[in-house]
Amino acid sequence: MQFRRSLLGLAAGAMALVGTAPLSVAGEFDGVTVNILTRPGYVIAGRLVERGVEFQKATGAKIVVTEVPYAEIFPKIQSDWSTGTNSIDVGVFAAGWGVELDAAGLLEDLDPYIAKDDKIDLDDVAPYFREFGQKVGGKTKLLMVDGDFQMVYYRKDVLEAAGQQPPKTWEDYIDVASKIHGTDMNGDGEGDFGSCIFKKRNAQSYFAIQTFAAPIVQTKGTAQGFHFNSATMKPIINNAGWKKAFELYKETGKYGPPDELNLDIGDTRALFKAGRCGLLVEWGDPGPLQLDDDATAIKGKLYAISGLGSRMVLNRSTGKLVPAIKSNAPHSIDGINYAPFAAFGGWAGAINKKADQKTKDAAYAFLSYMNQSAQSSVDVTIGATGYNPYRLSQLSSPDLFIEAGMPKELAENYIGAINGALSNLNMASDMKIPGAQKYTSVVLDTELARYLAGEITVDEALENIEEGWEEITEDFGRDEQIAAQALALGS
Amino acid sequence: MQNPMPYNTKNIQPGNSPAGISSGDKWREWCDRHAGSFFIAPAVTLILIFAIFPTIYSMVFALSRVRFTGDGLKFRYVGFRNFEKQFFGSSEMHFLGRTEPVSILGMIIFAVIVVAVLWWLYRSWKTATWVRMLGRSISAAMAIFLAWILCASLLSGNSIGTLYTTLFYVLFGCAVQFAIGTGLAFLCSQPIRGRNFFRVLFFIPLMVTPLGVGFAMRMIADVTKGPFEPILGLLGLQDWVWSASPWSARFVMVICDSWQWIPFIFICMLAALENVPRDHVEAAQVDGASSFHIFREVTWPQVVPVAVTVLLIRAIEAFKIMDLPNIMTGGGPGSSTESMTLHSVYVWRANDIGSSAAIAYLLLILTVVVCASFFNYVVLGQIRKARS
Numbered sequence: 088m089q090f091r092r093s094l095l096g097l098a099a100g101a102m103a104l105v106g107t108a109p110l111s112v113a114g115e116f117d118g119v120t121v122n123i124l125t126r127p128g129y130v131i132a133g134r135l136v137e138r139g140v141e142f143q144k145a146t147g148a149k150i151v152v153t154e155v156p157y158a159e160i161f162p163k164i165q166s167d168w169s170t171g172t173n174s175i176d177v178g179v180f181a182a183g184w185g186v187e188l189d190a191a192g193l194l195e196d197l198d199p200y201i202a203k204d205d206k207i208d209l210d211d212v213a214p215y216f217r218e219f220g221q222k223v224g225g226k227t228k229l230l231m232v233d234g235d236f237q238m239v240y241y242r243k244d245v246l247e248a249a250g251q252q253p254p255k256t257w258e259d260y261i262d263v264a265s266k267i268h269g270t271d272m273n274g275d276g277e278g279d280f281g282s283c284i285f286k287k288r289n290a291q292s293y294f295a296i297q298t299f300a301a302p303i304v305q306t307k308g309t310a311q312g313f314h315f316n317s318a319t320m321k322p323i324i325n326n327a328g329w330k331k332a333f334e335l336y337k338e339t340g341k342y343g344p345p346d347e348l349n350l351d352i353g354d355t356r357a358l359f360k361a362g363r364c365g366l367l368v369e370w371g372d373p374g375p376l377q378l379d380d381d382a383t384a385i386k387g388k389l390y391a392i393s394g395l396g397s398r399m400v401l402n403r404s405t406g407k408l409v410p411a412i413k414s415n416a417p418h419s420i421d422g423i424n425y426a427p428f429a430a431f432g433g434w435a436g437a438i439n440k441k442a443d444q445k446t447k448d449a450a451y452a453f454l455s456y457m458n459q460s461a462q463s464s465v466d467v468t469i470g471a472t473g474y475n476p477y478r479l480s481q482l483s484s485p486d487l488f489i490e491a492g493m494p495k496e497l498a499e500n501y502i503g504a505i506n507g508a509l510s511n512l513n514m515a516s517d518m519k520i521p522g523a524q525k526y527t528s529v530v531l532d533t534e535l536a537r538y539l540a541g542e543i544t545v546d547e548a549l550e551n552i553e554e555g556w557e558e559i560t561e562d563f564g565r566d567e568q569i570a571a572q573a574l575a576l577g578s
Numbered sequence: 579m580q581n582p583m584p585y586n587t588k589n590i591q592p593g594n595s596p597a598g599i600s601s602g603d604k605w606r607e608w609c610d611r612h613a614g615s616f617f618i619a620p621a622v623t624l625i626l627i628f629a630i631f632p633t634i635y636s637m638v639f640a641l642s643r644v645r646f647t648g649d650g651l652k653f654r655y656v657g658f659r660n661f662e663k664q665f666f667g668s669s670e671m672h673f674l675g676r677t678e679p680v681s682i683l684g685m686i687i688f689a690v691i692v693v694a695v696l697w698w699l700y701r702s703w704k705t706a707t708w709v710r711m712l713g714r715s716i717s718a719a720m721a722i723f724l725a726w727i728l729c730a731s732l733l734s735g736n737s738i739g740t741l742y743t744t745l746f747y748v749l750f751g752c753a754v755q756f757a758i759g760t761g762l763a764f765l766c767s768q769p770i771r772g773r774n775f776f777r778v779l780f781f782i783p784l785m786v787t788p789l790g791v792g793f794a795m796r797m798i799a800d801v802t803k804g805p806f807e808p809i810l811g812l813l814g815l816q817d818w819v820w821s822a823s824p825w826s827a828r829f830v831m832v833i834c835d836s837w838q839w840i841p842f843i844f845i846c847m848l849a850a851l852e853n854v855p856r857d858h859v860e861a862a863q864v865d866g867a868s869s870f871h872i873f874r875e876v877t878w879p880q881v882v883p884v885a886v887t888v889l890l891i892r893a894i895e896a897f898k899i900m901d902l903p904n905i906m907t908g909g910g911p912g913s914s915t916e917s918m919t920l921h922s923v924y925v926w927r928a929n930d931i932g933s934s935a936a937i938a939y940l941l942l943i944l945t946v947v948v949c950a951s952f953f954n955y956v957v958l959g960q961i962r963k964a965r966s
Contacts, residue, residue, distance in 0.1 A: 162929045169646035192648030288910040289924070346801065348911040349821035440648070529928040533672065533913060540824060540912025542737040543671060555668035562643055 116148030116449040123436075124164055125179035127154035128353075130372075130473035131233070131434050134466050135179065135457070142456055148449040158289055161524050168193040168439050176442045177450045182220035182229055182432035186571060187521040189223040195438040197227045200451040207455045213509055216477045219516060220432050224574060229435035230454040232463070234477025236508040237298040237430035239392045240373050242385065245272050245365045254366070255423055257299055257335045257395050264342035264366050273362030273384040281342030283355045283364035288536035290351035293527050294430040295368045296535050300332035301426035301515035302397040303408070306416040309514050310576045313426070314526070316403075317576060320560050320568045325553040327408045328401030333538060333545045340539070348539055360385060370430065371475030374501040375468055378492045387494045393507035394427030396420075418513035426515040427508035433477055475505070482506055519575035520568055522559045530555035633942075640935035660936035669933070672913055672921070673940075675731035675739035684729035691725040717951040720944075740913060740921040743828065744941070747917060748896040748948075751832045751839075756889055758836065759843025764873075766844075767851040777848065784841035792905030795834040799906065821907055824914030831915050834902050839895075843888055850884035851877065879964050886957040890949060897945045918944070 123139075125132050132154050139150025153175070155163055164178040169191060178188075188194050201207060209217055209227075216234050221227050239260065241253050249267045254260040260282070268281030286292045297313075304323060305313035315322055323329075340347055344358060352369075359367050360376065362384025367373070376382060377389045399408040400416050409415060411424040418424065436454040438447055456462060464481055466474045468491035476482050482505060485498035493501065508514060518526060530552055538548040560568050599607075609616075640660055642653040664673040695718045702714050724745070731738045738746075762780055766773045783791070798804050801819055810816055820826040854877050862872045900919040903909055909916035909924065916924070918941040926934035 158924075158927055162927050165646045165929055169648065170650055191646055287908055288912070289908040344802075345817050346819040346821050349819075349907060351908075525928050525930065529924070529930075530668070533924075536910050537672075537737075537912035540822075540910060540914055542824065542912040542914060543676065547671065547676070551668055551671060558663070558668055 114147045116146045116445070116452070118147070119445050119449040120149040120151055121176050121446060121450045121453055122174060123150065123152045123177040123179060124160065124167075124175045125152065125154060125434075126157050126160060129471055131179060134469075134472040134474065135232075138457055138462060138466075139453070142453050146449070146452060148453065150453060158528065164188070165191075165193075168441065171441065173439060173441050176439050176446050177436050177454065178439075179232065179434055179436045181517075181524075182216070182231065182435040183517045183519040183523050185229050185435065185437055186223050186519050186575065187523065188437065189228050190521050190567075190571070193440055194223070194228040195440045195442075195447055195451075197230065197438070197451060200448075200455075201227055204451075204455055206459055208460060211460060211478045211480050212458075213477055213479055213482065215429065215509055215514070216433055219429075219519065219575075220435055220477075229437045230458045231433050231435045231477050232454075232457045232466075233434040233474040234505075235370050235429060235431045235433040235475060236393070236505060237294055237368060237370055237428050238504055238508065239395055240359075240367050240369055240389050241392065242267075242272060242362075242365050242388050243390045244388045245270065253390070253392055254395055256397055257302075257332075258398075260366060260395055261335065261338055261342070264339060267365040268342040270365075272365060279363040279365065280344050280358070281365050282339045283343055283350075283358050283367040284336075284339055284347065285350055285352045285355045286340070286343075286347050286536075286539055287349050287351040287354075288532060289528075292539075293532035293535060294428075296332060296336050296531070297515070297517075297527075298368060298394070298428040298430060299336045300329050301428045302395065302424050303332055303399065304328040304401045305426045305513060305515050306400045306411070306418070306424055308418065308512055309516050312572065312576050313515055314518060315556075315572060317572050318569070320565050320572060322553045322556040323401075323403065324556065325549040326401055326403075326406045329549055330545050331397075331399070331408060333535070333548065336535075337539055337545075348536075359389070371501075371505060372470050372473060374470070374475075374493070374497075375488065375491060376470030379470055387497055390497065390500050391504035393504040393511070394425050396423035396425040398422055398424075400424050416513075418511070424513070425511060426513045427511050428515040429508070429517050432517045432519070433475070434473070476502070482509070516576060520571040521563045522568075525559050526556055530559070636935045636938065639931050640939050642932050644929075644931040646929060656932070660932045661940070663933060664936060664940060671737075671739060673739045673741055673918075673937075674727055675742060676736035677727065677730035677734075678736070679734065680730045681734035684734040687733055688725055688729035691729075692722055695721050695725075713950070713954065716947060717955075720947045720951070737824065737912075737914070740916050740918045741944075743913075743915065744897060744899070744917045744919075744944075746828055747832060747835065747899050748893050751835055751899075752889060752893050752896055754832060755836045755840050755843050755892065756885075759840045760847045760885065762840070763844045763847035763851055766848055780844050781841045783838045784845070786838065788838065788901035789905065791834065791838050792902050795830075795837070795902065796906045799830055799834070822911055824911060827907055827911060827915045831899075831902055831906070834906065835896070835899060839892060843892060846884060846888040847881065850881040854880045882964050883957075883961045886960045890953060890957055893952065894945060894949055897941065897948075 123135060125135065132152050135150065135152045139152065143149055160178070160180050161184050164175055164180065165188060167173065167175045168188070185194060201209065207230075209221070212221070212231060213234065216231050220231050220234070221229050223229075239254065241263075245267050246253060246263065249263075249270065251263045251266055254263050264281030266281070269278040271277060272279040284292075284295050286295070301313050304326075305311050311317075313323065344350060344363075350358075355364070355367065355369075356372075356376065358364050359369075359373065360379065360382040373389055374391060377385045377387065396411075396419075398411055400411045400419075401407075402409045402415065411419040411422055413419065416424040436457065438450045438454070442450065457466075460478055460480055463474070463478060464487055466472045467476045467481055468487055481487055482502055485493070485495065485502045488498040488501060489495055517523075534543070534548040534551045534555070537543045538545055543551070638653065641655060641657060643656050645652045645654070663669050699714060699718045702711060706714060727741060730736070732742065762776075766776050766780070786794075798806070799820065801807060801810055801816075807816075810818060820830045858876050858880075859872055862876050867875070898919050899917045900923060903915040903917060903920055904923070907915045909920055913921075918937060922934045922937040922941065925937060
């Protein structure tokens with residue numbers, strides 16, 4: 088143990104040295120301005136601004152961060168770069184969106200920059216994020232600043248008080264939520280909520296539904312996918328698997344806040360930090376977020392599960408649900424099929440190919456600076472940044488998070504949950520094909536919201552999604568989409 | 579000898595120049611005759627460039643699939659497929675609502691409306707010119723289409739789409755705003771104490787930006803932390819959430835929209851009411867007419883041209899509602915508070931510019947036909963009635 092601590096001490100010292108080492112040649116980018124576009128608020132954007140100030144002091148390059156509503160990030164970047172407006176030099180967005188921009192020839196190839204960069208250590212980036220997030224068609228087109236998985240969190244104290252075990256399946260989730268719903272979880276004398284999920288339209292709800300659907304629909308490994316038949320690009324959505332996911336997802340609302348349909352991620356974060364949620368679906372952020380000063384009600388109490396599974400899985404040839412057994416779900420454990428969903432894939436930065444060379448050099452240097460372990464390993468321990476661990480060095484031991492203030496048991500649980508998701512051979516990958524944003528954040532999101540609001544039935548919602556996805560596939564070209572899907576899933 | 583045909587400008591006929599007139603005079607005369615066109619030309623040119631041209635050019639988008647590439651926008655002609663999608667494709671339920679199954683009540687009401695519209699058209703056939711007949715046929719077709727959607731969706735117990743959500747904002751919202759705005763204007767036109775204070779107070783919401791109204795209303799309407807939370811608690815409605823139910827969410831949108839737009843009706847109607855000649859009112863009072871009769875027989879006929887015009891302007895504006903539902907609910911729950919404008923914006927935001935343009939054109943057609951029908955059959959009718 089002492090030897091391990093010594094090693095950690097050496098590693099931390101080395102990290103600190105690297106952190107204080109010059110970034111580039113001082114004044115190398117004097118007079119250069121790098122315009123970055125990303126989401127609004129402190130999450131993601133805030134740390135870019137703060138690191139930008141450091142970067143400017145070291146290199147002279149001015150980092151200007153422009154924030155736009157989440158739903159407008161992709162179309163703004165796409166139209167700005169495509170029409171030659173070029174007011175944006177760097178976009179920081181979902182790693183999966185890069186493929187559509189790259190197909191239009193809008194992304195700068197970063198491999199030549201990486202070859203000359205002796206500070207970036209891409210071998211330390213977890214293979215999934217390095218290969219799936221950063222690369223398009225085998226070339227590095229983006230640099231990660233964040234790694235994303237959607238996980239389930241539970242209040243350990245609340246479940247213990249109620250005599251409940253952490254859920255293993257979505258049915259368990261609903262059962263546990265029903266048992267703890269209405270109990271006072273923060274000592275204010277008021278009943279709180281069994282489950283909190285962001286279900287507002289045009290927000291993050293479409294990720295959560297995929298987290299529900301993945302273990303029911305995907306059984307044979309990441310390369311199988313759970314949105315399309317990879318050979319034909321016919322949607323695998325209008326079936327009993329997705330139907331069950333939709334129904335389970337809606338049922339969680341019985342044990343959620345009454346205005347859950349109008350809550351986005353900011354609202355649910357305020358609720359769980361106030362100690363009002365017994366269970367929740369979230370990315371990696373709640374781990375370090377519970378260390379915040381305004382989260383005293385949950386500090387050290389919010390534990391993570393890498394992903395919930397399903398005892399029933401989809402038989403793709405019959406379209407029916409069947410029990411998960413080794414023959415149809417080889418990765419299942421004790422009759423439960425797990426498929427942790429890499430929702431969003433993580434925030435990553437890409438450079439506009441048409442920016443002038445000096446700006447591109449400065450932009451790359453900044454993205455590299457953000458990506459380097461010295462900065463990244465600090466940023467991922469601060470919940471408010473929105474950055475979650477994505478480097479092997481951040482995931483190999485809980486010490487980074489223990490140093491940040493997490494109790495040891497919790498830190499081990501947190502890192503264990505992320506590692507469990509990353510190492511799962513049946514991990515479900517987010518869409519990474521042209522039109523990914525349209526397939527999910529427009530068609531899937533809209534029809535899901537209409538189903539949750541009671542406007543349409545689950546069958547109508549699934550039929551509409553199938554029709555909408557087919558229209559998008561036809562629009563982009565079926566053969567092109569088949570090729571892109573094969574590339575994305577490595578199938 | 580005196581010239582038998584003395585030069586006199588009064589003798590110049592339009593389009594002709596008297597013999598012997600110099601070319602400079604001809605030029606000046608031509609300029610004089612076309613001065614009106616010259617003065618209006620810059621305005622017409624600007625309108626053509628900034629309004630008409632984009633409107634026509636957007637039809638190119640509406641008939642195309644637009645892709646963003648490294649070389650700019652690439653258009654692929656797809657005919658009316660973007661429009662077709664709204665009526666028969668994946669967006670049908672979103673736009674029209676659910677139109678199946680149709681109830682017996684819905685069918686009966688639809689049949690009654692169709693008979694009434696066709697009867698009205700038949701009667702017009704005898705008197706109207708062919709131009710008017712064309713206009714009335716378009717109005718009738720729109721009325722039958724809207725009646726069918728209404729009967730097949732709302733009156734059959736099905737959910738409505740963005741089409742009727744928009745019409746709900748326009749018809750119900752404008753009616754509420756007109757009734758309250760006119761009522762307040764009437765009160766403030768009376769000799770009451772502090773009426774100048776009330777005039778300013780009622781006018782303030784109109785000066786707030788719609789985004790500001792949206793955020794303010796979102797905070798006010800928050801049932802867990804907003805100012806109405808204690809009242810709802812007292813009424814035992816602490817678990818009631820307006821944003822979870824489609825119709826309560828739509829009504830909240832109308833309430834918030836009304837808060838901003840009642841002042842517009844108020845200020846216009848106040849000006850109209852204050853322009854009613856006092857001697858007419860006083861003469862009616864001397865004759866012993868009651869206040870209600872004075873309003874109905876003297877005041878209202880004189881303000882009705884302004885009233886219907888204000889209502890028309892407000893309706894045109896209401897068709898474009900977007901900010902409030904976008905900020906307060908994001909169009910939800912589901913798509914229940916999503917207007918056609920917001921629908922178009924959301925589709926455009928996904929860079930589906932062709933579909934967005936198609937929805938915008940559908941909204942344009944709806945707005946033009948509804949508002950032109952209202953103008954022809956209500957506004958002009960009321961103005962003629964008032965004049966007579």
